[in-house]
Amino acid sequence: MKDFGYDVADYTDVDPLFGNLATFDRLLADIHARGLRVIVDYVPNHTSDQHAWFTDSRSSRTSPRRDWYVWRDPKPDGSPPNNWISVFGGSAWAWDDASGQFYLHSFLAEQPDLDWRNPEVKAAMFDVLRFWLDRGVDGFRIDVAQFVAKDPLLRDNPPNPHPERMAHMGDWSQQLHLYDHGHPDVHEIYREFRALLDSYPGDRVSIGELHHEQFEVWAGFYGQNLDEIHVPFNFHLLFSPWDATEVRCIVDAVEAALPAGAWPNWVLGNHDQRRLASRIGDGQARVAMLLLLTLRGTPTIYYGDELGLPNAEIRPDQVRDPWGLVEPGQGRDPGRSPMPWDGSPNGAFTTPDVDPWLPLAPGHETTNVALQREDPASLLSMTRRLLDLRRGHPALAEGVHRSMDGTPDGTFCFVRSIDGSEGAPAVLVALNLTGEPRRVELDPGTGRVIEGTHPDRLGVTVDTASVDLRPDEGLVIELTAR
Numbered sequence: 001m002k003d004f005g006y007d008v009a010d011y012t013d014v015d016p017l018f019g020n021l022a023t024f025d026r027l028l029a030d031i032h033a034r035g036l037r038v039i040v041d042y043v044p045n046h047t048s049d050q051h052a053w054f055t056d057s058r059s060s061r062t063s064p065r066r067d068w069y070v071w072r073d074p075k076p077d078g079s080p081p082n083n084w085i086s087v088f089g090g091s092a093w094a095w096d097d098a099s100g101q102f103y104l105h106s107f108l109a110e111q112p113d114l115d116w117r118n119p120e121v122k123a124a125m126f127d128v129l130r131f132w133l134d135r136g137v138d139g140f141r142i143d144v145a146q147f148v149a150k151d152p153l154l155r156d157n158p159p160n161p162h163p164e165r166m167a168h169m170g171d172w173s174q175q176l177h178l179y180d181h182g183h184p185d186v187h188e189i190y191r192e193f194r195a196l197l198d199s200y201p202g203d204r205v206s207i208g209e210l211h212h213e214q215f216e217v218w219a220g221f222y223g224q225n226l227d228e229i230h231v232p233f234n235f236h237l238l239f240s241p242w243d244a245t246e247v248r249c250i251v252d253a254v255e256a257a258l259p260a261g262a263w264p265n266w267v268l269g270n271h272d273q274r275r276l277a278s279r280i281g282d283g284q285a286r287v288a289m290l291l292l293l294t295l296r297g298t299p300t301i302y303y304g305d306e307l308g309l310p311n312a313e314i315r316p317d318q319v320r321d322p323w324g325l326v327e328p329g330q331g332r333d334p335g336r337s338p339m340p341w342d343g344s345p346n347g348a349f350t351t352p353d354v355d356p357w358l359p360l361a362p363g364h365e366t367t368n369v370a371l372q373r374e375d376p377a378s379l380l381s382m383t384r385r386l387l388d389l390r391r392g393h394p395a396l397a398e399g400v401h402r403s404m405d406g407t408p409d410g411t412f413c414f415v416r417s418i419d420g421s422e423g424a425p426a427v428l429v430a431l432n433l434t435g436e437p438r439r440v441e442l443d444p445g446t447g448r449v450i451e452g453t454h455p456d457r458l459g460v461t462v463d464t465a466s467v468d469l470r471p472d473e474g475l476v477i478e479l480t481a482r
Contacts, residue, residue, distance in 0.1 A: 139205035149186035151179035264297030283472030312337035340364035410434035
């Protein structure tokens with residue numbers, strides 16, 4: 001628990017903090033009985049330094065598991081083998097006095113990297129997948145998926161000429177990370193990974209945590225034959241300025257980069273970033289949710305974003321995130337506060353007489369599930385209606401995407417339709433990403449507003465030749481067949 005479980009000491013058990021395997025099996029059965037599916041987090045890049053494999057590996061240079069991890073001699077001057085930086089700051093190499101070598105840790109020193117170039121490591125880690133698949137899990141979210149393949153020569157990374165573009169990453173931003181992850185060999189690993197999943201009956205899914213600003217490199221993790229990761233997480237919007245031109249460019253670039261037949265996906269919030277509402281404001285949080293749930297592809301909603309939950313306020317003595325403890329200011333705790341189910345002192349996240357693991361976000365007395373569930377104008381109610389609309393409207397469920405040209409600054413409009421042909425079921429999505437009114441002039445025609453950020457527009461017929469958008473407004477308009 002140095003990194004909230006991402007330092008795995010046993011891949012085939014449950015930490016006693018949370019129960020045991022019998023508890024897990026009951027949970028799995030109960031969730032499946034409700035028609036839901038269970039995905040478990042798979043951490044292939046590193047183990048805990050308390051894992052039996054690493055204990056054995058560091059016991060001696062002649063240990064049978066010595067080369068299960070990345071050990072190297074120091075340079076002649078005693079410095080680390082190369083200049084690689086840990087994501088959490090400082091050198092990615094830790095010195096081991098007993099054996100007189102460094103070991104690689106891309107994250108905390110308590111998280112030594114496995115060497116996936118060793119076939120025994122791959123076999124052992126694939127056995128981990130089989131263990132959970134045999135128990136009946138429906139798939140895996142693969143932690144830092146591209147890190148499992150590094151440059152075999154361990155070459156130095158060059159300096160980053162534009163570190164300001166990655167300032168949110170602290171020390172990590174100082175280099176271009178050409179060699180410490182993402183070597184092309186990674187694709188063969190995930191082809192084998194996919195083949196293992198496909199060997200099991202039913203639908204099993206792989207979801208990869210992948211970061212790469214080049215769209216073609218990111219899209220490559222689908223596999224040329226769609227035979228690698230089912231859902232390579234698409235974080236491009238997550239790191240984009242909230243600007244209509246930037247958003248459109250990303251959407252178009254993602255659509256263009258996808259291999260033939262690939263299904264896109266979209267992410268606007270996760271446990272590593274500040275809360276969406278705190279990044280772009282309450283009004284735009286509604287616009288963002290409407291965008292997320294109308295784009296072509298699978299959406300991922302981070303808990304609390306459906307409420308417009310803001311960042312929590314974390315005092316220095318309340319910091320829990322190891323990154324924040326190593327690099328002050330980099331902590332991710334503000335976006336990891338408890339879910340407020342109601343307006344009680346601890347939001348029904350835990351009993352009122354204890355301190356939750358992190359403080360609740362400010363304003364949870366009014367920003368909570370119980371209140372928003374009863375309010376048809378709330379963000380939660382809008383989110384639920386959009387989810388129903390996605391399931392029920394063929395154009396949103398499976399239609400193609402076409403971005404609209406000629407819209408004014410600060411707006412983004414697109415059409416979803418079944419086959420792109422005239423007369424096919426289609427919806428127009430019109431978004432105002434500003435706090436000022438905008439008039440959007442599009443193709444002549446009419447349509448009916450079937451969802452929007454402002455519920456007073458629902459059911460209204462509009463002339464699509466001239467659509468007036470209020471500040472922070474988004475509309476979903478079902479187009480009248482012509």
